Amino acid sequence: DAGVTQSPTHLIKTRGQQVTLRCSPISGHKSVSWYQQVLGQGPQFIFQYYEKEERGRGNFPDRFSARQFPNYSSELNVNALLLGDSALYLCASSLVGLGTEAFFGQGTRLTVV
């Protein structure tokens, strides 16, 4: 079975631009979460979606938004990119929503220049 897939794997953007990251969960999983990981830190929670509804939001500015589609795939959008947004963006999928095991994709490495 395919695991969590994310695209693209690497991305370089200029300050002020907008970016969209994509994630396909494990087949049968209905929950998708997004995380940001900067070097030397643990991943930081951005959003959780379950059954296409936002169920949790971390402490990130409104420049960050996300959505989940009927097929349970998800997009993370970041507007007005800052240098500090450079990070590894991770998507995790879970069978159901709350408190269950989450499996991560390979991540998208975003570099803002």
Next chain:
Amino acid sequence: QKEVEQNSGPLSVPEGAIASLNCTYSDRGSQSFFWYRQYSGKSPELIMSIYSNGDKEDGRFTAQLNKASQYVSLLIRDSQPSDSATYLCAVISPNSGGGADGLTFGKGTHLIIQP
């Protein structure tokens, strides 16, 4: 502010010995606890989950949970060089809106297994 604390290491352990990794968390409402392994440049890989007090064993790995002390640990028996990685402790707490605030991670412990 929900926090998860880990010693960043590096923790150096001889091959074949037991590696002991520890984690404390601040939110008494936390209900689910996880250990992830992350190799350099890769994404986190789930090793263990634990939901109730006590020990849970899976192969060479044992997770231990003590909710009264707000403490989670991971033991790796018969440590191998391939176990060298950063180990992330993560917890989940429900939020007031009926959802969850996702996984709260510690900064990770860098483990080195010396051949």
